[in-house]
Each structure stands twice: as C-alpha cells, then as structure tokens.
Amino acid sequence: MCDCIDTTFVSSVGAYVDRFEAMICELTGAGYAIATVNGTAALHVALRLAGVQPDDLVVTQPLTFVATCNAISYLGASPAFVDVDSQTLGMSAVALEAWLLEHAERRVQGTFHKSLNRRIAAVVPMHSFGLMCDIEALLRVCDSWQLQLVEDAAEALGSRSQGRHAGTFGQLGAFSFNGNKIITCGGGGCIVTDDEVLARRAKHLTTTGKLPHAWHFYHDEVAFNYRMPNINAALGCAQLEQLTSLLADKQATASAYQSFGMAHGLNFVPARPGTESNYWLNTLLLDSLSERDAFLHYANQQGVQARPAWRLMNELPAFITAPSGPLPVANDLAQRLVNLPSGVRGLD
Ligand SMILES: Cc1ncc(COP(=O)(O)O)c(C=O)c1O
Known part of the structure; x- marks a missing residue:
C-alpha cells in the first residue's frame, strides 16, 4: 500500500x-x-x-x-x-x-x-x-x-x-x-x-x-x-x-460450527463431497420459520449477528414479473436458513 x-x-x-x-x-x-x-x-x-x-x-x-x-x-x-x-x-x-x-x-x-x-x-x-x-x-x-x-x-x-x-x-x-x-x-x-x-x-x-x-x-x-x-x-x-491462512481460519470456524451443530441437533450445511468451500458465510437450516425467527431473536439479543437469507429475487419489485419455474426448495430455504457470523478470527 x-x-x-x-x-x-x-x-x-x-x-x-x-x-x-x-x-x-x-x-x-x-x-x-x-x-x-x-x-x-x-x-x-x-x-x-x-x-x-x-x-x-x-x-x-x-x-x-x-x-x-x-x-x-x-x-x-x-x-x-x-x-x-x-x-x-x-x-x-x-x-x-x-x-x-x-x-x-x-x-x-x-x-x-x-x-x-x-x-x-x-x-x-x-x-x-x-x-x-x-x-x-x-x-x-x-x-x-x-x-x-x-x-x-x-x-x-x-x-x-x-x-x-x-x-x-x-x-x-x-x-x-x-x-x-x-x-x-x-x-x-x-x-x-x-x-x-x-x-x-x-x-x-x-x-x-x-x-x-x-x-x-x-x-x-x-x-x-x-x-x-x-x-x-x-x-x-x-x-x-494471506489467502491461505484466511481460508484455514474460515475452515476452522466452519468445523467448530459443524461439531457444535452435530452435538446440539442443528443442521449445518457442509461442502458437498469432492468440493472445498471457502465457508464465506456458514449456514444453518432450522426446522421451521418459527424456529428460525426464535433463533434469530435469541442470537441477536446475545450480540451474535445471525441473519436470514436474502429476500428471494422473484419477490423483489424489479423482478416479480420475471419468468420462473416452481421454486419449492428456494421458498423452503428462505424460511429456514440462517447465516452465522463467519468473520476471520485470527486464529494463528
Ligand atoms: C452473489 C453476488 N453477486 C454479485 C455481487 C456483487 O459484488 P460487488 O458488491 O463487489 O459489486 C455480490 C457481492 O456483493 C454477491 O454476493
């Protein structure tokens, strides 16, 4: 610089x-x-x-x-x-x-x-x-x-x-x-x-x-x-x-979330076999909209900035009339998906 x-x-x-x-x-x-x-x-x-x-x-x-x-x-x-x-x-x-x-x-x-x-x-x-x-x-x-x-x-x-x-x-x-x-x-x-x-x-x-x-x-x-x-x-x-160490830091955070999720019955979304994710944002899928909202309220009250997925594009005014196939999975994810804080923690 x-x-x-x-x-x-x-x-x-x-x-x-x-x-x-x-x-x-x-x-x-x-x-x-x-x-x-x-x-x-x-x-x-x-x-x-x-x-x-x-x-x-x-x-x-x-x-x-x-x-x-x-x-x-x-x-x-x-x-x-x-x-x-x-x-x-x-x-x-x-x-x-x-x-x-x-x-x-x-x-x-x-x-x-x-x-x-x-x-x-x-x-x-x-x-x-x-x-x-x-x-x-x-x-x-x-x-x-x-x-x-x-x-x-x-x-x-x-x-x-x-x-x-x-x-x-x-x-x-x-x-x-x-x-x-x-x-x-x-x-x-x-x-x-x-x-x-x-x-x-x-x-x-x-x-x-x-x-x-x-x-x-x-x-x-x-x-x-x-x-x-x-x-x-x-x-x-x-x-x-610094990318190699940033990726290792992100991977460590993802692994910690995944282990925590497994121990507490929370559904963490991992990288598909054969792929590597940079885990830019870690993701949980809750069981229902009400459970997601309860999770978001509790986490944010505790100062943990969990957030829902973006509003789906087909629901935005600019794209509401755009052609679309059926979207059952996107609609379901939009109700249950939570992104967890995923910033680099400086682990080394
Ligand atoms: C999926 C996706 N596409 C495009 C962009 C646009 O990138 P930028 O904000 O640098 O314009 C972003 C990020 O902001 C993104 O998350």
Whole structure:
C-alpha cells in the first residue's frame, strides 16, 4: 500500500493492477483475469461478452444477492428463475433441465422461450455463501442446450470442485472483492476466462474503450470506466498473500460450527463431497420459520449477528414479473436458513 502511494500511481493505471490480475490467474488457474471496480461491474461485462442482449432471458437462481439480477437488467435482459438444490444451495441442474424441457426450444438463432418468444442467452448459477453448486452437472445441461454459462463466483474465492477453482468452469466467471468478502480490495471485482479474445474485449470494455497510445485519447466505442484503481489492487495483492491462512481460519470456524451443530441437533450445511468451500458465510437450516425467527431473536439479543437469507429475487419489485419455474426448495430455504457470523478470527 505504502509503495503504491509512494509511486503516486494510486488511480486508474499502475503496476499493482497487473500484479493483482496475475495473482488471480495463479490462484484460480484461469488463463486471464481482468480486475474491475466491483463484482457487479465484472458480472455486467461478463454477461455482455457472453452475448446477452436487450430483451433476452438469462436463467439464474432466486437465492442470490441482488447484484446478479441487476447485472442482467443493466443489459436490458430479464432474469428467469429456476430452483436451487437443497444440498448445495446453488442452482439445481435438475430444475434447470426441467424448466428448459418445458419452456425452451432450439432455433437457428439460438435457444428460445417458446411462449414468450424471447431468446435465452445465458445461465448464471451462483456459488451460495462459498459452497460450490453442482457446476459440472449445470455445465452438461448448458452444453446440451448450447447455452453460455457465466459463473457468479462473487462469494467463492478459494472454493473448488474436484480441485478446480470456482469461476473457471463457465465461459466467464466473476468475483467480488467487496469489504465483506474473503479478501477485499476495499471494493473490487474481477472477470476470469480462458478465452484470449474475450479477455481482450473485457479489458477494453472495462477501460473506457481507449486504444492504447502514449498520448492520444481515442475511444473506439461506448464503454465503461470499470477499472480497478491501482491503490485498491495494491490492497488486493496484500490480501491475496494471506489467502491461505484466511481460508484455514474460515475452515476452522466452519468445523467448530459443524461439531457444535452435530452435538446440539442443528443442521449445518457442509461442502458437498469432492468440493472445498471457502465457508464465506456458514449456514444453518432450522426446522421451521418459527424456529428460525426464535433463533434469530435469541442470537441477536446475545450480540451474535445471525441473519436470514436474502429476500428471494422473484419477490423483489424489479423482478416479480420475471419468468420462473416452481421454486419449492428456494421458498423452503428462505424460511429456514440462517447465516452465522463467519468473520476471520485470527486464529494463528
Ligand atoms: C452473489 C453476488 N453477486 C454479485 C455481487 C456483487 O459484488 P460487488 O458488491 O463487489 O459489486 C455480490 C457481492 O456483493 C454477491 O454476493
């Protein structure tokens, strides 16, 4: 940080942005990483690069943070909701396939919603609270329908399935480095991809569409000022250096919650076999809405900041009319799910 300030390059250009992007590539195994001003901006541009256009539908899950649906909406597209899986809390591949079989058809121009006559442009699963969704199964469904998969990996830095890092399964993935995430840049985000052409486009679109030149300012299209400032990238580099110990700390907290849950008959949601979670937020499932509310009241009275899941996206005014499949699991989880305090405790 001090070095970054000493260089005076604290703003939109500087060496720390390149270094941060290289560190993200090394961590995730992605071919390319493009740092952005926040995770929402990363998702917005990732969806644009996946080909999402006005009036398209983008399939996502109702149990997510509003940024997923906002990014879809920025492109003039609309979310379409399919249910989540009760084990992973992420998009259910079974629900996705069932919804597509009922509503979608392949046409020369792409996959379309039959009755709405709208193109289905992409699928955006989210790794809820750092738990890996069944991304391999989702990828298989997307491939069979020729749909682009863009991973909202905002909450999943450090999470893996079969050793492969979150965000690197789809054509594009997006991370957030907001202050509440496992590492922070103050604010920040990142797009990852293995596709060199998409990576170049992502850099161009997030940096005002300026053609590189020592002194000329020439912008060849309308683009975004979504670049991550150098000072935020410097903070991100320092944070990434600590990621291994941060993940170990989070894992220890999750194990303690899991043991406590087992001893007291509480249903802790663990990582699925074959996956590793960063346990960004630890999750309990209570037996009923009344039990959840009693738990929340008691915990908060004791100064323990337990909280319910986000309000489901299909219930928010902006998305209430969006197409949706049946959502029994999301509705059930919304009533019984509690996130427990999960901050790094500084155990070593
Ligand atoms: C699932 C999800 N998507 C997207 C975002 C957006 O990230 P940001 O807050 O950095 O814009 C977040 C986090 O805030 C998130 O939790």
